[in-house]
Amino acid sequence: MRIEVDAVAGTLESSDALVRVSPAEELRIEVTSTVEAQFGAEIRRTVAEQLDRLGVTEGLISVQDKGALDFVIRARVQGAVLRGAQARPDWRKL
Amino acid sequence: MSGADGLETAVEDGCAIGLVDAARDARGLEQVRGLLKASGLGLDADVELFATARDASGRLLACLGLAGDVVKCAASAPEVRGEGVTARLMQRILDEASDRGRTHLFAFTRPGNRAILEGLGFHALAVTDDAVLLENTPFGLSSYVAGLARLRRPGRRIGGVVLNANPFTLGHRYLVERAASECDALHVFVVGEDASAFDAATRLRLVREGIAGLDLGEQVVVHPGSRYIVSRATFPNYFLAREDARASAAAGLDLQLFRTAIAPALGITDRFVGTEPLSPVTAAYNAEMRWWLAEAPLDAPPIAVHEVARLEVDGEAVSASRVRQGLASGDLDAVARLVPGPTLAHLRSLVSPGHRR
Numbered sequence: 001m002r003i004e005v006d007a008v009a010g011t012l013e014s015s016d017a018l019v020r021v022s023p024a025e026e027l028r029i030e031v032t033s034t035v036e037a038q039f040g041a042e043i044r045r046t047v048a049e050q051l052d053r054l055g056v057t058e059g060l061i062s063v064q065d066k067g068a069l070d071f072v073i074r075a076r077v078q079g080a081v082l083r084g085a086q087a088r089p090d091w092r093k094l
Numbered sequence: 095m096s097g098a099d100g101l102e103t104a105v106e107d108g109c110a111i112g113l114v115d116a117a118r119d120a121r122g123l124e125q126v127r128g129l130l131k132a133s134g135l136g137l138d139a140d141v142e143l144f145a146t147a148r149d150a151s152g153r154l155l156a157c158l159g160l161a162g163d164v165v166k167c168a169a170s171a172p173e174v175r176g177e178g179v180t181a182r183l184m185q186r187i188l189d190e191a192s193d194r195g196r197t198h199l200f201a202f203t204r205p206g207n208r209a210i211l212e213g214l215g216f217h218a219l220a221v222t223d224d225a226v227l228l229e230n231t232p233f234g235l236s237s238y239v240a241g242l243a244r245l246r247r248p249g250r251r252i253g254g255v256v257l258n259a260n261p262f263t264l265g266h267r268y269l270v271e272r273a274a275s276e277c278d279a280l281h282v283f284v285v286g287e288d289a290s291a292f293d294a295a296t297r298l299r300l301v302r303e304g305i306a307g308l309d310l311g312e313q314v315v316v317h318p319g320s321r322y323i324v325s326r327a328t329f330p331n332y333f334l335a336r337e338d339a340r341a342s343a344a345a346g347l348d349l350q351l352f353r354t355a356i357a358p359a360l361g362i363t364d365r366f367v368g369t370e371p372l373s374p375v376t377a378a379y380n381a382e383m384r385w386w387l388a389e390a391p392l393d394a395p396p397i398a399v400h401e402v403a404r405l406e407v408d409g410e411a412v413s414a415s416r417v418r419q420g421l422a423s424g425d426l427d428a429v430a431r432l433v434p435g436p437t438l439a440h441l442r443s444l445v446s447p448g449h450r451r
Contacts, residue, residue: 006197012181012188012214020197020215020231030232032215060233064215 001085003059009079010068017068019080024060027051033065046070050077059084109155111182113190114144122146125154126167133169139334140326141167145186147179158183160191164327165201184214188230200327201228202347220328220354222346227328229321235355238322242359245315249278254352254362254397256283256324258414260290261437262300265368265412267308268405273366274310276400281360286319287326289333291418294319296440303436322351331375345379349386354394364398371404371411407431421445 003023010018029051031044043065050073051061061080065073082089114122126144127137141159144167149155155174159167165187170179191199201216208218208226216228219235229235253273259266274280282305284298292300302316321327328348356362365387370377380401387397404411412432420429421441430438 008188008192008197012185018215022197022231022233024233024237028233032212034213060231060237062215062232 001055001081001087001089003056003081003084004086005084007080007084009083010064010076012064012066014066015068015072016066017073017076018064018066019073019076020062020064021080021084022060023084024058027056027058027061029061029063031063031065033063034067035065042070043073046073047077050074051081054078054081056081056085108150109147109179109182110149111186112146112148113186114146114157116142116144126157126159129154129157129169129171130167132171135167135169138167138330140330143190145183145190147174147183155179156183158187160187161330162326163191163196163199163321164330165191165199166203166330168203168207180210181214184211198234198321199230200321201230202226202327202330203228219322220347220350222350225347227347227351229327235322235351238320239355239359242317242356245281245317246360247279247281247312247315249361251277251363252361253277253280253364253366254283254357254360255280255366256285256352257301258285258290258324259297259301260414261292261297261417261433261440262304263412263414263417263433263437264407265405265414265432266301267304267434268412269366269368269402270305270314271308272402273364273400274308274314276366277364278313280310280314281317281362282314283317283323284319285324286321287324287333289326300437300440304434307434307436323356324348329379332379345382346386348379349383350390350392353387353390353392353397357397358394362397363395364400366400366402368404369401369411371413417441 003021006022008020010016012018029047031040031047033040033043047063114126116123130137138161140161142161144157144159146154147156156170156179158165201211203211203226205221205226211228212218216230217232219227219229253276255270255273257266270282282301284301286294288294298318305314305316324332326333328351329345365383367380367383370380384399388399406412417429417432420426424445426441426445429441
């Protein structure tokens with residue numbers, strides 16, 4: 001999937017994550033987290049895996065994590081990417 | 095939830111987030127004005143809406159304003175512990191901004207609020223003693239600067255000029271000419287905000303056409319304005335009618351960004367500006383320029399500042415306001431002596447719409 005427009009998913013609430021995507025010619029991911037020390041690496045891995053699963057190879061991805069569980073981060077990344085790609089996805093494949 | 099969070103939870107539980115529409119809710123606006131005043135802040139005229147936090151009795155506890163893509167005018171009553179309420183206010187602001195198609199936001203606030211905003215996804219761009227400028231993405235400034243770097247020109251002495259050019263006059267042209275004569279290459283930035291009599295696109299076009307007449311070719315690069323140089327985000331007081339001491343705080347952020355981010359990307363070593371006889375805000379900006387660009391101990395090379403005496407026609411400094419006055423009174427003959435061909439042609443097309451360019 002290719003990100004075509006700026007898009008957002010999630011909120012700043014505790015246990016959620018705010019994911020912002022925008023179009024770019026390169027892939028850049030930046031994560032800030034309230035639990036950076038304990039889970040920073042794991043969160044980055046989750047984000048990278050989800051982007052890979054969605055076929056995203058280019059874009060600016062910023063994640064503001066407020067202690068979200070793994071599936072929440074994946075859901076927010078997916079939400080932002082789908083909005084950014086203005087996609088009508090094949091849900092069976094996601 | 096209890097323990098250390100007790101007080102914050104209690105406030106949050108009793109705290110309702112609402113909205114004050116600056117154009118429609120006069121009473122709400124007065125309450126906001128009062129809260130801002132108690133924190134030593136004014137109510138900026140360009141704020142469209144405020145996210146508000148009220149207690150059970152409806153008393154205003156905290157507010158956060160949105161002016162275009164700039165989040166500012168943040169205040170809270172002393173008994174409110176910042177973080178939980180600020181996050182809820184910010185989420186409301188993000189939602190309102192997003193509904194209006196604005197996803198890239200800036201924040202302009204006191205340095206003391208920096209940590210809270212960084213916890214809410216903002217990244218600091220510049221800090222002075224009185225204010226900090228942030229944006230809600232880690233990629234904004236760096237993407238902009240990377241784009242600028244592609245437009246570098248070779249040379250030892252590289253100049254920079256920032257113009258509003260409302261519209262482009264012989265005075266602006268003279269400044270550009272003088273600056274270019276002293277540099278190997280010159281970068282001209284045209285203010286990008288649509289807050290002047292002539293919109294940004296028109297001003298940019300007249301700058302390009304007016305400079306083309308100087309035949310300087312590749313030596314001069316004209317850049318369309320951005321959020322990062324003389325914008326409502328970096329230098330709000332330039333756009334607000336009120337002229338007060340806060341003009342100096344806002345100029346510092348803009349100038350810092352220029353020196354630490356924009357100038358290095360293009361190799362700018364010298365900045366040129368016209369002397370400013372008429373606008374106190376612009377005069378204050380020029381004075382600050384020397385401090386921030388040439389003298390302040392920043393982690394970026396100093397930039398030499400040159401004030402160029404304004405071009406005079408008929409014994410008076412040429413200024414865009416003179417041109418606008420002439421246009422308003424329909425006296426294009428007087429104006430013709432003050433502007434280059436392309437600008438005059440545009441002004442004529444405004445006065446007699448039949449003769450469209």
